[in-house]
Amino acid sequence: MNKLIQLLLVFVFCATAASATTLKGHVYDQSTGEPLVGATVILDQANKVTSTGLDGSFELKGVSAGSFSLRVSFLSYKTVVKELDIKKEDYPHVKIYMQANGKDLQEVSITSKKDGSAEHEARRIEQQSVQVMNIVSGRAIEASPDLTVANVIQRVSGVSVERNSNGDAQYAILRGMDKRYNYTLVNGVKIPSPDNQYRYVPLDIFPADLLERLEIYKTLTPNLEGDAVGGVVNMVMKDAPSRFQVNANLAGGYNQLFFDRNFLGYQSSAINHKSPYEIGGKNFQATQTDFPKGTLNYDSKKPAPNLVGSLSIGQRFFNDKLGVILAGSYQNTYRGSNSTFYSSAVNSTDQYAVITGQSKRQFSEQQKRHGLHGKVDYVFDKNNKLSLYNVYVKLDNIQTRDAVSTNYSTGYNPSAGDAELGYSTRTRLTQQQIYNSTLHGDHKLFDNKLKIQWSAVYSSAKNDVPDNTTISLSGVRDNNVDRRTVVDQSTHRWERNTDEDKSGYLDITYTVPVGNVNVDFTAGGLYRDKQRSSFFNNYTLYPVNTAALYGTDFQNYTDVAWAVQNPGGAVNNPLTYDASEKTSAGYGMFKFTANALQVIGGARVEHTNQAYNLLFPAGELKPKGSQIYTDVLPSLTLKYKLGDKDQLHASYFKSLNRPGFYEVVPSKVVNEEYQERGNPDLKRAKADNFDLRYELFPDASEQLLVGGFYKSIKDPIEYTFQADATRGQDIYYSPGNFGTARNYGAEIDYIKFFNKFGIKANYTYTHSRITTPKTSRVINSSTGDVEAVSVEQSRPLYGQSAHIANISLLYKDTKKGWDAQLAGAYTGPRINTVSQFLNNDLWQKGFIQMDFSAEKRFKSGLSVFLKAGNLLNTPAKLFIKGTNPENLKIQETLVSNGQTLIREDYYKQSYLLGIRYKL
Numbered sequence: 001m002n003k004l005i006q007l008l009l010v011f012v013f014c015a016t017a018a019s020a021t022t023l024k025g026h027v028y029d030q031s032t033g034e035p036l037v038g039a040t041v042i043l044d045q046a047n048k049v050t051s052t053g054l055d056g057s058f059e060l061k062g063v064s065a066g067s068f069s070l071r072v073s074f075l076s077y078k079t080v081v082k083e084l085d086i087k088k089e090d091y092p093h094v095k096i097y098m099q100a101n102g103k104d105l106q107e108v109s110i111t112s113k114k115d116g117s118a119e120h121e122a123r124r125i126e127q128q129s130v131q132v133m134n135i136v137s138g139r140a141i142e143a144s145p146d147l148t149v150a151n152v153i154q155r156v157s158g159v160s161v162e163r164n165s166n167g168d169a170q171y172a173i174l175r176g177m178d179k180r181y182n183y184t185l186v187n188g189v190k191i192p193s194p195d196n197q198y199r200y201v202p203l204d205i206f207p208a209d210l211l212e213r214l215e216i217y218k219t220l221t222p223n224l225e226g227d228a229v230g231g232v233v234n235m236v237m238k239d240a241p242s243r244f245q246v247n248a249n250l251a252g253g254y255n256q257l258f259f260d261r262n263f264l265g266y267q268s269s270a271i272n273h274k275s276p277y278e279i280g281g282k283n284f285q286a287t288q289t290d291f292p293k294g295t296l297n298y299d300s301k302k303p304a305p306n307l308v309g310s311l312s313i314g315q316r317f318f319n320d321k322l323g324v325i326l327a328g329s330y331q332n333t334y335r336g337s338n339s340t341f342y343s344s345a346v347n348s349t350d351q352y353a354v355i356t357g358q359s360k361r362q363f364s365e366q367q368k369r370h371g372l373h374g375k376v377d378y379v380f381d382k383n384n385k386l387s388l389y390n391v392y393v394k395l396d397n398i399q400t401r402d403a404v405s406t407n408y409s410t411g412y413n414p415s416a417g418d419a420e421l422g423y424s425t426r427t428r429l430t431q432q433q434i435y436n437s438t439l440h441g442d443h444k445l446f447d448n449k450l451k452i453q454w455s456a457v458y459s460s461a462k463n464d465v466p467d468n469t470t471i472s473l474s475g476v477r478d479n480n481v482d483r484r485t486v487v488d489q490s491t492h493r494w495e496r497n498t499d500e501d502k503s504g505y506l507d508i509t510y511t512v513p514v515g516n517v518n519v520d521f522t523a524g525g526l527y528r529d530k531q532r533s534s535f536f537n538n539y540t541l542y543p544v545n546t547a548a549l550y551g552t553d554f555q556n557y558t559d560v561a562w563a564v565q566n567p568g569g570a571v572n573n574p575l576t577y578d579a580s581e582k583t584s585a586g587y588g589m590f591k592f593t594a595n596a597l598q599v600i601g602g603a604r605v606e607h608t609n610q611a612y613n614l615l616f617p618a619g620e621l622k623p624k625g626s627q628i629y630t631d632v633l634p635s636l637t638l639k640y641k642l643g644d645k646d647q648l649h650a651s652y653f654k655s656l657n658r659p660g661f662y663e664v665v666p667s668k669v670v671n672e673e674y675q676e677r678g679n680p681d682l683k684r685a686k687a688d689n690f691d692l693r694y695e696l697f698p699d700a701s702e703q704l705l706v707g708g709f710y711k712s713i714k715d716p717i718e719y720t721f722q723a724d725a726t727r728g729q730d731i732y733y734s735p736g737n738f739g740t741a742r743n744y745g746a747e748i749d750y751i752k753f754f755n756k757f758g759i760k761a762n763y764t765y766t767h768s769r770i771t772t773p774k775t776s777r778v779i780n781s782s783t784g785d786v787e788a789v790s791v792e793q794s795r796p797l798y799g800q801s802a803h804i805a806n807i808s809l810l811y812k813d814t815k816k817g818w819d820a821q822l823a824g825a826y827t828g829p830r831i832n833t834v835s836q837f838l839n840n841d842l843w844q845k846g847f848i849q850m851d852f853s854a855e856k857r858f859k860s861g862l863s864v865f866l867k868a869g870n871l872l873n874t875p876a877k878l879f880i881k882g883t884n885p886e887n888l889k890i891q892e893t894l895v896s897n898g899q900t901l902i903r904e905d906y907y908k909q910s911y912l913l914g915i916r917y918k919l
Contacts, residue, residue: 023086025095027072028056029700031100032120042073053753053755127697132218136152145853149206157748177231178800180660187236194432196463199660203233211236223522226606226633249914251308251865253912262301263303264400275571285567291492296469298400306910307330313327329371332366387439387440406420407422428465439456454506460499465496466494467492486543486550494535508524525586533577537571573669581609585606587604602634610661622666633656647695648692686715689709708744711742721834744768746764764804764805770797772793772795774837798834799832803846852868855916864913880902
């Protein structure tokens with residue numbers, strides 16, 4: 001009997017299970033068709049609850065047959081209730097469309113304002129954009145492992161980054177085009193650069209949490225400035241939300257590097273920001289007391305934890321007419337690297353470098369990053385709107401570089417432990433800041449037939465490197481024992497440059513019917529007055545007691561008595577100058593849509609007047625100089641809709657690249673590894689750019705982009721080593737124009753979500769070619785002597801990698817409040833430095849950067865997040881193609897696979913743990 005009851009129970013259970021089914025469906029926005037992520041789905045009577053995934057889908061398992069009420073709710077949307085009658089078979093796929101729960105205003109259509117930081121909004125803008133572009137949404141930035149805009153941009157297809165000495169991304173390289181070929185916008189307005197050499201902005205100065213989204217334009221239309229060959233970076237700052245909103249986060253962390261060694265710091269607060277020449281006057285004679293000892297007073301200890309925080313508050317007032325937002329960010333981080341640099345030289349009989357020594361370097365760098373953004377906008381009526389936004393960012397780099405070099409080229413026997421030694425410690429404070437203020441107006445007249453947009457802009461950028469101090473010692477190693485270490489000299493250097501821009505923009509669009517098609521005719525232009533000032537001063541000090549031994553006659557560098565070699569300083573140099581650049585531009589553009597085809601075309605005319613004036617000319621051939629030129633830049637863009645979700649995007653545009661002031665001023669300066677010299681005869685580069693892309697948007701948050709590009713660049717600007725025209729024995733790293741370069745490639749970008757999981761992946765192949773002069777050594781057949789001859793060599797463009805790839809694996813569980821992302825980026829080999837010798841260019845090895853982030857949200861609005869960077873501790877390695885047997889005598893591991901290692905830098909992992917609050 002018991003067995004019979006057990007069999008009946010099993011039968012009933014099986015019958016019940018057989019009658020259970022799985023209910024699946026999607027939830028969409030009724031007006032846009034976009035999937036809603038995180039909507040709550042409740043099946044009444046069955047007491048089953050779930051939430052929608054990354055693609056708006058949901059799934060309820062184990063639902064028995066019967067009648068149920070399906071209730072779907074989402075913040076700011078009206079709750080939807082759908083009655084279901086579930087039979088034994090699976091119920092058909094359920095689609096729920098939700099209506100936004102906003103009130104309608106008769107005159108001010110502000111409540112329909114979309115969330116500009118949402119992932120689906122980024123895809124919508126990409127699909128509707130006139131330019132070929134890629135967007136990183138604010139939500140994606142928030143969930144990523146990245147703290148700065150420079151780190152964010154490396155996730156974009158076709159983009160690689162140039163890193164600074166602590167391994168952080170700094171400059172963007174778009175489609176294989178060096179940083180010089182791109183420009184940067186804030187809310188569509190061009191900003192000046194604080195960089196002391198280039199006109200293009202170091203992106204690590206911008207905290208990522210100030211952004212609503214990051215846009216990368218890869219093609220230009222006539223209403224965009226024509227000074228871009230690679231592309232344009234546009235940072236769209238946070239905008240006032242439609243309801244009161246507070247976002248705050250605070251995090252702390254550490255870098256693995258300083259678990260393993262100490263941080264070497266100094267008293268940066270004791271630095272004089274003005275040189276003795278500026279403080280004392282023109283004829284002032286400096287002494288040792290005029291140089292504070294803080295830059296020589298080192299402190300080796302464990303650094304404090306990294307601290308990162310941000311706060312934004314925003315709301316709309318007066319029936320949504322007035323919008324106000326204020327956002328701030330602060331980051332105080334400690335970074336660094338352990339570096340080994342192998343010095344090399346090309347001998348008289350061989351084409352390939354011989355290692356002559358090595359330098360062990362430790363970088364310790366404290367970064368203080370400040371950001372403040374405020375915007376006020378007022379909607380007078382549906383036809384008139386004004387906005388005023390201000391942004392201020394500042395980055396302080398407090399860096400110490402401690403180096404020990406070993407020189408084998410002076411007759412010492414390395415196998416016996418003998419070498420010439422050099423010790424060098426450099427302290428450098430670099431302060432960079434950017435300020436931008438823009439007053440903008442939007443007006444519509446004659447039933448929206450006439451549209452007027454204008455902007456009045458003031459921007460400034462400053463780079464200040466006060467009292468850059470280097471102290472050098474020399475010694476000898478005998479039988480692996482260091483002996484006779486004495487002070488050689490110390491140098492104190494002041495560098496400062498300031499750019500100030502005053503600009504005006506005007507765009508007028510008039511819509512008229514032509515046949516059965518409405519055509520937008522747009523005309524406009526800009527005027528910009530850029531004023532630049534540059535200051536450079538250098539002092540060299542020698543010890544009074546030239547035979548003083550370290551450890552015997554003095555213990556600390558602050559004990560050394562110094563004599564100033566040049567008491568008046570060296571301010572009379574070509575890097576102390578004033579410069580200006582006046583740019584005026586006008587354009588005409590048309591835009592129309594005929595059936596499935598959209599056409600945008602026109603031309604832009606830009607007039608440039610660039611000039612410099614050396615304040616202390618000292619025999620330079622060109623103490624004053626100017627370049628005046630006018631360029632006509634046509635463009636044509638075609639978009640053809642193949643269907644509701646896919647389209648073709650084709651474009652042609654002509655663009656240019658202007659030299660920077662530093663590049664045309666006839667200066668000569670010693671930098672980190674070599675001497676640099678300006679080139680007053682440097683010309684602008686001009687390029688013809690072609691682009692074709694297939695774009696598929698299967699869902700509001702998903703995409704497949706496949707395209708190709710081709711660029712022909714006339715007079716491209718590249719840096720090469722060149723002999724001084726007047727003194728042939730001096731070699732300088734200088735910019736020059738080199739014929740015509742070609743750059744072409746293909747891109748693929750893919751985003752796909754599977755309920756709680758998602759994948760973002762992209763790959764770019766780029767091929768470029770440029771021909772520049774090199775020095776080769778040949779044997780004279782008649783004399784047998786080795787002679788240097790000039791030859792032409794073709795190579796890729798500087799900084800261009802043939803292969804770039806990114807992949808991010810995403811996980812999102814809205815019901816339990818989990819977000820996670822594992823992001824990997826691959827950058828292939830690329831030229832780091834162009835050598836003067838044939839086959840001797842310095843290459844950077846390909847590398848993989850792996851990062852991770854995760855967040856757990858709670859119902860109170862609080863969340864806990866984790867960011868971890870450089871998980872694989874991937875080093876940056878530089879090498880020369882080719883080997884020389886002589887190098888095996890120094891270190892056999894330097895030579896492998898036909899390459900000679902020249903430099904390697906290790907940065908270790910970084911960790912950050914924090915809390916976030918949203919109201």
